Amino acid sequence: MSFSLPRLSRRDLSYFFFSQHFSDGLRTTLAILLPALLGAQWGQFAAGITISTGAVCLSVTDTPGPPNHRRNGHLAALGAVAVVVVLMGLVEGHPVLMGALIAGLSFGLTMLLVWGARAGAVGSAALLAMALTLAHPPSLPDLLPHVGLLLLGGLWYMLLALLQQQALPYRGAQQALGECLHAMAGFLKLKATFYNSATDLDDDYRRLVAQQVVVNEKQEAVRDQIFRSRQIVSESTSAGRRLVLTFTEAVDLYDHITASYYDYAVLRRAFGASGILSEIEALLSRLATDLDYLGSAILVNRAYGTPPPDRTPELARLQTRIAALPPPDADTGLSTLVLKKILVNLRDLARRVSNIQRYFSESLATTSPDPGRVANHGRFVSHQELEFSAFGQNLTLSSSVFRHAVRMSVACVVAFVLAELLWHGQHNYWILMTVTIMLKPGFSLTRERNIQRIIGTLVGGVLGAFILWAVPDGDVRFGFLLVFMVVAYTFQRTQYLVTVIFLTAYLLIMFTFLGQAYLGIIKERIADTVIGCAIAFGTAYLLFPRWESDQLPDLLTATLRANLAYLRQLADRLAGREVPATTYRLLRKDVYVASANLAAAFQRMLSEPRRTRRHPTEIHQFVVLNHILSSNISALTATWQEATDATPTVPPEGRRALVSAQAALSKSLARLAATPTPLPADDPTPALAAEVRADSATATATDRTLPEQLAFLQKVSADLGKVTDLLLK
Incomplete structure (x- = not known):
């Protein structure tokens, strides 16, 4: 039995290295690593670690979106982290008060979800700060300097994010649009499988509906980036017009892809033996590839390069093949008219793919977006009003956010008590941190994250131990640490399992640089992860479960x-x-x-x-x-x-x-x-x-x-x- 890795095309690599996630991973790695390195260089390693901790906390809130929303989220997170750490420092040395404070903070910070996902991310950042503060609680005289260093780290991360936004104002929208076209290309490729008589239609529908969820998420991300950004929809710049026109055409293209429905079971029975459906499938797949290349070009922010393939000859050959088909079978009675309609739809898809290429490649000096579409852009994005009455209105068991906040509060208290009374490891704060990260509003996501966390910790522990055993050179180890950090923070919002694997591996290497034995770290990391996941899973299953x-x-x-x-x-x-x-x-x-x-x-x-x-x-x-x-x-x-x-x-x-x-x-x-x-x-x-x-x-x-x-x-x-x-x- 042989094993081969999947081949990665140049297009696949461009989607990775030019994506929003990879740029976020690079920025997060730089924001976390640089303060610690400078602190070690200047003999202030503890201060550097504290600054890096502030950057870690703030990175949780840095989700894609309009610049003003990101800035407001950063500022809110800075305030929340400062308040949490001050309160934790004031009750340091009083376990009962600390437990009560953890219960109150975990409930209140989780309730921020009533104001939307970004407010929830602010609460998650403060919860992370709460857990990390338990690692080395500052004494009362050191409390304010400690908080100042955390805020300095948060401001450092915020500065990097805002500088990137200022230098490349359209980059986030381009990345979101490119990834949206990539998802649409996947949807079109799945539509092509419906013309393959060898596939199961139920499976085809299942995959298609799952991809529809992905496309919708990507389209909402583009709407959020484009229609909430005044610089794009209001200023008359060529780049802004390109983005609006391209996205408008892409949404209409998706509408026509979705609209191309036929009774595929009847089509297969009537025309499967003729081979015409295989030609339609192949042409749809090639159109999907054309769209995927366009998405890659937009993501990389370069011209398409060579002109896109002209599908006119293929469409003409398909038209000739349809015209040459014999009369319909008496058993099916299906006319070739349906194939002619499919051909018309294929021509329309090819034209719209060509339009997207034209919109992004031409200067568009005199072309303006659809005035009605732009004037009403606010109607295409959802709005989350910051109404303080929403907090009180959700203080009821009928609110899913309230039930989640109660679960979080109970789970955090159990984790704190268990770590204080029964588990005296050097890093027992990992239990509380695991709970705050693993416990999600829905049981299914909590279950999925718990499984990924345990598997990722085991695999990451083996990977880190192997690197430390096989690579004695410190500089090479540091190189692995750097790569593992970038990978971990690149996939933190898309592939959590990958993040856990490389996060665990880089933490083991980092602790080795601090002089700690990595085997002991591995054992404690696995034990703390299992305990934290068990608490999160049990709480999600037993306490006000949300099915x-x-x-x-x-x-x-x-x-x-x-x-x-x-x-x-x-x-x-x-x-x-x-x-x-x-x-x-x-x-x-x-x-x-x-x-x-x-x-x-x-x-x-x-x-x-x-x-x-x-x-x-x-x-x-x-x-x-x-x-x-x-x-x-x-x-x-x-x-x-x-x-x-x-x-x-x-x-x-x-x-x-x-x-x-x-x-x-x-x-x-x-x-x-x-x-x-x-x-x-x-x-x-x-x-x-x-x-x-x-x-x-x-x-x-x-x-x-x-x-x-x-x-x-x-x-x-x-x-x-x-x-x-x-x-x-």
Whole structure:
């Protein structure tokens, strides 16, 4: 049996070395390592370590986002860290008071999550400072100098981050956009597998929905970077216009990728033997590769290099192959018209990929972004208002944040008492630190992180011990330490297992430089990790557990509501009513976000104890049917949105199907929400029903496939209703 490492292409390496995560890893490593090295050089090693500790704490809050949000998060974290350390220093030497303080701080700092993820990161930074302070609690005379050094380290990290932002104001948005295109390319490549008769369609849908979650996260990150940054949306710079235009085109491209839905099982039966589906799959894969190269070029901030491949000859050959196909089989009765529609969609995808390349490569000196899109940019990003009343409103067991704060408080007190009374290791503060890092609001993430922490600590301990055993030279060891630090901090937000492995290894090497025996460090590290993970896991499982199945009804309701609104805009178009482009994009965004949230919660539920899962098969069916429904609505809407002629006349059977589809979704939504769902004042359903009754004989020339498409929407909506009924049993 042979083993070979996966080959990394130049494009894969560029996505790594030019990513936001790698630049963050380099900055964090520099911010932490430099003060300690300078302190050792100047005979002030303890002071240097304290400054580095301040940088470590502040790095927790440095999540991607607009410059003003990052700055405010840094300042809030500096204040929180200072207050926590002062309070810890004041009760030093009084174990009972220290335990009470830890209980209060862990509860209050965790409750900051009510104001959003960045506020929660501020609380995490202060919790980390609380745990690290237990390592070497400062005496009362040394308290203020100690706090000053911590603040100096935080200010040092903040200075590095702000200088990078000032020197490269568009870099974060470019990195987010490049990674978004990379995720979209992965989504398109997965769409290609649906044309492969050898794959299982259920597996294809499962992977596609999982990738949809990733794409949604990346798109939200780009929106946050672009539409919250005044420098990008307000200033008339070429770089800003490029970013806005490219992202706008990328979102529309994703809409068309999602909209390209067909009955793949029927397609495989009808055309699998002809080989035409393999050619479609290959062409889609090549378009995905083209998009991936564009994402890499944007990430690296360079021109595409050579012009992107011209897919016109391939599209022409595919058109010839479709035209040469024999008449449809009598068993399937499927016309080659569906293949011609696929060909039209492929041409559109190729054109839009080319547009993205053009937008990013041209100077755009006179091109301006869509005024409506930019003027309404604030409507495309979520807003978290800092209302102090939210804290009090969440002091109830019905609040998931409150339950998490109670769990954190109890777990931290147990960890502190256990470390003080039963475990007297030199680094027993690792137990408390492990608890604060491992305990998450949801059980599934807590479980996943605990497993990764234990495995990563074991593997990292072996790796660090091997380096220390095999490499006696101190300079070479320091080189490994440097590399391990960069890797650990690069993957801390994406691959936690990798972070734990290299973090453990570099800590072992660091403690060896401090003169400590690494074997003893390994044993204590593993023991403290196991104890801390056991406390976090037990608390998450036993104390007010938050199961994903409890959250799913709200997510199912939100998804149905978004799809119903999306279907109503389609009905508006068919009734001849104008739907503004911004309104359509907002409705489309709501559908994608709601669908991604539901899919992510479903994935998390599958990692929870089997007894807590509710209707996993039915929820999977709901997720797939929801994807099919929104894809078909997008397909119909996109076709008419870009048409130059008038909206096609809808035959009576099409109108009836559309009315029935809306009625089915409304009924399912009302049952799922357990409350009546009133129709809005401008709801098109009554008008369409009246039109069906009044002029059912007047519809003549129209697209012959339109009734079939609307009937399919009716069928999928009815199937969603049946699945909803099963979920309510």
